[in-house]
Amino acid sequence: MRILFIEDDQKTSEYVAKGLTEAGHSCDVMSDGRDGMFQAQRETYDVLIIDRMLPGLDGLSIVRSLRAARVGTPTLFLTSIGGVDDRVEGLEAGGDDYLVKPFAFSELLARVNALSRRPPVQETKTVLKVADLELDLIKREARRGGQVIELQPREFTLLEVLMRGEGRVMTKTMLLERVWDFHFDPKTSVVETHVSRLRAKIDRPFEAQLLHTVRNIGYSLHAPR
Template structure:
């Protein structure tokens, strides 16, 4: 599970990052609202922990902006504001949970687990119909005419991004950020390796889709049709 922590108190942020990583979570940290929003907009996170009082952009403004864009990532508001009015305001803005400072780390971890389960339940039946195939993003399977082509985890994530942006160019950097995160040292060339494997599997599946490389821009998935020449 990948978590985005948006908290401007450096010591608290460092302590939380340490705790979360110790519990086997992948964590990216932002220290202001503007950066937090930019990172959250990538859609790569399973849970967002968001402080209310942030420099650059207030936490609830960040939350409202995400919900306005249709980003449904579970958000846990972390704040010292503990009145009923504050809680109602946070929940009405689109928060999924609300935790008051100071808090127990065990309670925080329990709430994160609950939010993670909630998200899994919402995507369990997610399938994408594209071209002449059905792609099960949860299982990483391409279904066509009763034949199943299995994709690796990274191939599946790349294919999902491209499939959801059919006929639109997706930049290399966007793929890198969404799959490997902002704080990854993975090189852009690594994407080419996974795309090579993915292209071969698409050909073997017999589907009507191709992934084109748009020089200097990124990649685009398109549907191609075979033409039968007339005699």
């Protein structure tokens, strides 16, 4: 089983990762909330274990963002915030289970194994579709109306991010982080330039427009309404 553990306390992360590895699982550890969220979106995991108090982005926000992006990976909150209202808040945010620190590793392992046995909320998609636009993540190929569209690597990644966020507005900052891994604004028109090139390939040769500019906010890719 492949597990992502988002935890900023080094002793806890090392202890849990060691135990999960000894139990036969693969465990990736991220210490920053924002980086952990992007990792959970980029890679496929069987279970996520997430602390609530994290630098960059808190655990509740991570899970809410993942669920909004239709990432349904089973998620366990592992945190020192243990009040009844806190547990309810975590579950209502999209968490599947909640374990309070300090904890017994045997219980953590049992809960992780139980989560992994649940039917998946959704199958991992290898082909993204919006209207007649398709993006094959395995073949690294884009098609619209059955016609192959030649994309540069960065254009492909940009389109993937936009399609995964179908119908949602993606700000310039979000695109800079997810496509270029910039955690600051480089004060360039790199996003605008690539969106313009992408639009010329996936929209202009076709009748219906899919890629829309949301003035002063960002961009949204969705089927004609």
